[in-house]
Every structure is written in structure tokens, then in C-alpha cells.
Amino acid sequence: MPKPKFSLLSVDDIKLIHEKALYVLENVGVLVDHEEVIEMLKNAGCTVNGKIVKIPRDLVEWSLKVVPKEITIYDRDGKPYVTIGGGVDESYFRPGSAALYLYDPIKDEKRLPTTRDNVNVILLVNSLNNIKLTCPSFVPRDVPNELIEVAREYVTLKYTNKPLETSGFSEEGVRNIIRMLKIVVGDVSKKPMQVFPACPSPPLKWSHLIAQNIIDLAKEKLPVTVLPMPQMGGTGPATIAGSLVQHHAEALSGIVIAQLVNRGAPVVYGGSQCLIEPLYGTANVATPETMLLYIAYVEIAKYLGLPTEGYIGLSDSRRVDVQAGAETLMGAIIAALKGINICAGPGMLEFESVVSLEKLVIDDEIVGLAYRLARGFDINDETLAVDVIASVKPGGTFLGQRHTAKWVRREYFLTKIFDRMDESRFISRDKPTIIKLARERVEEILKKPVIYELPKDIERDLDKWVQEICGRYGVVLKV
Amino acid sequence: MSSQFEALATALSNLEEEKVLETVRSMLNKGIDPKDIINALREGMDKIGKMFEKGEAFIADLVIAADIFKKAVEIIKPHLKVVERGKGRVVIGTVEGDIHDIGKNLVALMLEISGYEIIDLGVDVSADKFAEAIEKYNPDVIGMSALMTTTMLNQKKIIEELKKRGLRNRVKIIVGGAPTTEAWAREIGADAWGSDCFDAVKKVRELLGR
Ligand code: B1M
Secondary structure: OOOOOOOOOOHHHHHHHHHHHHHHHHHOOEEEOOHHHHHHHHHOOOEEEOOEEEOOHHHHHHHHHHOOOEEEEEOOOOOEEEEEEOOOOOOEEEOOOOEOEEEEOOOOEEEOOOHHHHHHHHHHHHHOOOOOOEOOOEOOOOOOHHHHHHHHHHHHHHHOOOOEEOOOOOHHHHHHHHHHHHHHHOOOOOOOOEEEEEOOEOOOEEOHHHHHHHHHHHHOOOOEEEOOOOEEOOOEOOOHHHHHHHHHHHHHHHHHHHHHHOOOOOEEEOOOOEEEOOOOOOEEOOOHHHHHHHHHHHHHHHHOOOOEEEOOOOOOOOOOOHHHHHHHHHHHHHHHHHOOOEEEOOOEEOOOOEEOHHHHHHHHHHHHHHHHHHHOOOOOHHHHOHHHHHHHOOOOOOOOOHHHHHHHHHHOOOOOOOOOOOHHHHHHOOOOOHHHHHHHHHHHHHHOOOOOOOOHHHHHHHHHHHHHHHHHOOOOOOO | OOHHHHHHHHHHHOOOHHHHHHHHHHHHHOOOOHHHHHHHHHHHHHHHHHHHHOOOOOHHHHHHHHHHHHHHHHHHHHHOOOOOOEOOEEEEEEEOOOOOOHHHHHHHHHHHHOOEEEEEOOOOEOHHHHHHHHHHHOOOEEEEEOOOOOOHHHHHHHHHHHHHOOOHHHOEEEEEOOOOOHHHHHHOOOOEEEOOHHHHHHHHHHHHOO
16 A cells, blocks of 8 residues: 655764764763762763763663553553554554643633643544553643642543543652552553653753653653753754754663663654744744654654654644644654654644643544545555546546445545534535634533543542542542 | 944944954043943944844844943943843743743843843752742843643642742743733733733833833
8 A cells, every 4th residue: 555655864864963962972962860860870880070970971871771661551450452653653642741721712811720621632532543541641730739640540540441642740750650640550561651851851861750751651651752852042053953962962871871770671662842032032933843853763763663652733823723733643644754753743733832622623634634635545456447537438527436435435524613514504504613613622622521430449448539639639529 | 322332333234243252352441431331332232133123133143242332232231330230130930841942042031132231040940949049130120931722731830839938029020932922921910911022121111111
């Protein structure tokens, strides 16, 4: 089956970038704001000067050897759900994460999100076929800081069996997530159902918080996505090649740390590219330049045989508008064609800080378009359809052919929201805008939501644990 | 402004480092009042700041201009009788637990371009460090940036700590960052909130009346 494919870097380019990154690690080093990690790196042969750690090439090479090349992610019920890495060129999307605000495109208004909004995201994703992984998109503002991770994890584990990706925002937060996962799936290392993004602080630095997160996660063999995001022209070089070298060096240093904590700890090679807009200073994630960086590091990661991730299929627009559609589709197509394994993006707007439910359902469709494109088409006797062409004859019509009735069902991706209506239905539905259609779809799904209930005994244990910890802060979490 | 001062201001806004530093040295040799030289340099900073607002200069240009300005002031400093504080002294930092700093850097840059003296405490700055900086630098304004829902709470904690130590009323406080709002600034007892770097300059100007 021919599929559209493209590539950017030659093997020589990849080797060159890899060499340069190794040079940076060996000669410039990384700043590590964590005593225990510094100690570990020192014992493994790194040169340490204060907090600057210079990582020798053989340590990087050892780490690349021992890091798993394939990760199977399980659903909440313990069934294998997806496998990433290992030469798998499939991409699995999940909603954008950790939004500060919810955007309502009908009121054209941003507001602070609540736990209820996270429930809505999880329920929507349960019904969105192209969004295979999930994520509680919002950082809720109706619970105290100490309970943010608990509230986000709780609604996810309670309402869906889809695997999820999300991080914590504090050391204790990540530990709470791990505790909750253990209640639900038991031995988290055997059947991981959650992936955790961890960002180095560009350029070339590991903050205490994130270094500690990696320790806690790698110890449990929970998959960590090392997620460099050099902001081109701000915390990374202005050139794409320069930021690529820095990105790769940061990613490699993360892989080294995880392997030293626990040899064989699963790591996803990720990235959340951005560019500091030189006129405005905003952190833009969906530009052609950032797209080139995604393609490039993903090719390097795949060359090294690693699972990949990107914050892609999202938009910097403040509204659910033409810009939002254009930027999201640009990313989604690249992600699907390149086979970036985990793609974090749908629903997201405004420089990774806002999520809209309406955009989430539109993006489900955008991802559908991208998937369809990536699927290519079959070439065989039946699809070549020479006998059908012959029977229709010059000047005839294909509308009523059995071949047509069969293949329109298989060959086409049919849209629910993108407007392809005939004039009559367009008018009878009151000339709906895409925003209106998206809102209708959101309401329709939430009216009859699909809920994957937890087995009763597990739910009881989870409820008990959650209410206990919430009680300490005088909170009753009702979801 | 006389033509030699204007030429100096223009050299700065054109980012001609050597020309700026040369001119400053030769002006000092000629016995020109150091204050007038600094004013001319400020004029140049103002110029490039305005160009940025109009979309005619890039952030990188601003950073380079601020850097040249600092070098020029270093040359002038020994000739000044009293230490220059510019329009006011601002101590700025990203609060404890948070390492996001591009926004904070932009705010510091625009304040610097607008004539304020900046002391940047960097990222992950604790109440202790802000308190020490107040004692040490005697600033007019404290600026706190926070980019995460979790860390914005530290803006509040830091203000409370400053109150406890009797330092709160010695400074004006401005806060900002993507998760913060005007209402939040009011709630935690800050004096002002900046929506972006331009707004931050406006608010500082209002706070200090200059
Ligand atoms: C004093 O007075 C004032 C007045 C005005 C002030 C002011 C002070 N400060 C700012 N302003 C205002 O003026 C500026 C412009 O004129 C503006 O500043 P801003 O800072 O808003 O704007 C900048 C110019 C450009 N904006 C930015 O540079 C921030 C962009 C986003 C995408 C972002 C980035 C780039 C980064 N990140 Co982080 N990051 C996000 C951000 C999403 C977002 N859009 O906010 C956010 C803030 N990050 C987040 C997260 C979760 C994280 N990040 C992390 C790390 C990073 C990087 C290091 C990779 C990088 C920062 C690099 C750096 N040196 O700054 C991690 C934390 C690390 C740590 N130890 O603290 C990590 C925890 C991820 C992880 N698991 O590793 C989210 C916070 C979620 C929440 N609700 O709390 C987040 C909203 C993205 C997301 N949706 O996930 C105004 O706010």
C-alpha cells in the first residue's frame, strides 16, 4: 500500500548532529540542580565542576544501548493498548495538557478551569475515535495547589480506561500520581498506563524539580518523555540546526540520567519546539521552523531506534479560527506522516496555555484528515477498477455502481464537523458555523457520555485514598 | 539635544557598539558633563524601545542595545559623583519553584530600556532572597514573575513574608505571568499587575510617578 512519505535528514546529517551533541555534552556540559543526580553522574565517569556536569561519549553510548527501544503502553484494564518505538511509525494523539485557561469560542472568552472541565475532556475523548490517548487538559483552580495532581488523575482513572499522559507540577504531586496508579493497576512497572513528560530547562539545564521527577519515575520504571524545548532565539540558538544540536544534547542527557537511576527505565524521546517571536516575544509552537525541528529530531530519535513524542497538532491562535485550523492541520499532517508516536496537541491554543473543548472535537476531525492522508491507498485489481471503468464506458456514470457503493465506505474519511453539506441541509440547519457544529457535538457527546467504570473494589480503594488526602486539606472532591 | 548627543543616541539605536563607546570616552575627555552623556544614551534606548513597540526592531536588538548601554555606563561611572539610579531601581525575579524566565527577562529588558535600573535575581527566587535584596539594594520596586498555577501562590507567600519582616512597605510590588490576573494581584496585596512587558513598564511608571 503506497503511503506518502518524506524525509529531511540524510544519515550523514544525523551523524553530524549526533556528533555535535556529544561534543556539547562532553565539553560544555549540562547544569544539574540536584545533588543526588550529580553524584550519580560523577560516579559514572562524568567530570563535575560545581553543578556543571560534563558527560563523556561512552556514557551516552552505554545509555543508548540499555534504554528500551520499544514500550508497550497498557490500558487501565491491563490490556496492551499501543506499542511505541521499535520501528513503529504509528502516531497516537492525546489532548493538549496543563492549560491555564479554558476558552469558550461562543462567548469569545477565557476563564479559569475547574475539575468539571477535566471530566468533560476525559468524557469527550472517550467518544473521539482519532484521539487514542487521553489527558486531563486543565490545571483546575477549584482545588488547593497540593491537590492539583490528585484531582487531575482522579477524574482520569475514574472515567476512562484509555492510557494517559501528563506530568505533575511538584515533587509530591508526581508521587501522588504514582500512588494512585498503584491502587488502580498494581505493579506500575509491568503494565505502564501513563507517560510523564519531563522538560530540561533550556539551555542545557536540569531543574531540581524535574530531576527529582525523573528519579521517582525511573525507579518505578514508569515511562518518562524527555521533552526538550529550546525556545529558538531565546533559550536556544536562532538557527534550526543550532537548536537541533542543543535539543539532541538535552535529550541525550535526560536518557543518561534515567538509565543511571534505573538501567532499562523506559524513555520516550520527545520535544515541544518553540520559537521566541522576535517582534513580540511570545513562545510560538506551531510555525514552519518549529515543524522542521520536529521532523529533524524525530528522524534522529527513530535512527537511534527510540519511541518518539511531539507537542504537535496544536495552534498558537487565541481563537478557534482559520489560524487555529491551519496550524493544527500543519502539525497533524507532519505528525501522521512521520509517525511521531505520541502527539500532544488537540484542543490546545495560545502558546500552549489554553484549551477549548470545541477545538478538541474539531481537532479530532483534523487528526482524522491527517490519518487518512497518511494511510495512502491500496493498489490491486479491485481498486484499479479497470473492469468498472470498462463497464461504465466513456461518458457513463459511476454513481450507481456496486463498486462505488462499496468503496465510498472504505476509501473516504467522512467529516462530521467540516462543512461538506448540500445547500438544503446547510440552510435547514440554520447555516451553522464550524464553532456551532463543534459545540453541538460537544453537547451531544456529554449528554450521553461513554464512561468506562472502574471495577467496584478498585473504585472503592481509590475513592477512599482520594477522600483521605483531600480531607487533610479540608476538601471534598466530588466528580 | 545638540547634534553630538543626537549622534550618540543614534549610534546606540543603530547598535554601533564601538562608535558609542568611543564617543563616550572622547566626550568624557572633553569634559562634557557625564549626566548629559547618560541622558543622550537614554534617548538612544528610548528610540530603540519605540522602534520595538512599532515592530521595527527585534528583541535581540533591544538586548544588544541594553548591553551597549551598560558598557557605556561602566565607562562613565567613575566620573559620576553620585551613583545613578535612573528613574528607579527594580529588583526582579521568577518566584521559588519556577524556572520560566523569558517573560521575566522581557519585562526586565523593557524596564531597562525605559530608564530603570534592574537587579535581576534570576529564577527560583525565595522570599529570603527577595528580602535580602531589599536590604542590600534598597530598591523602589520588587517584580515577581510566575508561570505556573502552582508557583503563582508563592507570589502571595513572598509578600506575606516581606510583611512579617517589616519590609513590605519599603517597596512597591508588581506581579505578572501567564496564570496571574489583575484580581489575583489585588487579592495578594501587590501594588500592580502587568499583562505584558509594555504594561509592566506603564504600571511601574505609574507606581513611581516617573
Ligand atoms: C514583575 O512583573 C511582571 C509583569 C508582567 C510579566 C511578568 C512579571 N512575568 C511575565 N509577564 C508578562 O510579560 C511577558 C511578555 O511581555 C509575558 O510573559 P510569559 O512568560 O507569559 O511569556 C513569555 C514571553 C513567553 N512564554 C514562555 O516562555 C512560556 C511558554 C511555555 C510554553 C513554557 C515553556 C517555554 C517552558 N516550560 Co513550562 N511553559 C509553559 C508555557 C505556556 C505559556 N504560554 O505560558 C507552562 C507555563 N509550563 C508548564 C509546565 C507544566 C512545565 N514547564 C516546564 C518547563 C518549561 C521549559 C523549561 C521547557 C520552558 C521555559 C524556558 C524558560 N527559560 O523560560 C516544567 C517546569 C519546570 C520547572 N522546574 O519549573 C513543566 C512542569 C513541564 C514538565 N513536566 O517538565 C505549564 C504550566 C501549567 C500550570 N497550569 O501550572 C505551561 C502553561 C505549559 C503547559 N500547558 O503545559 C507575560 O506573562
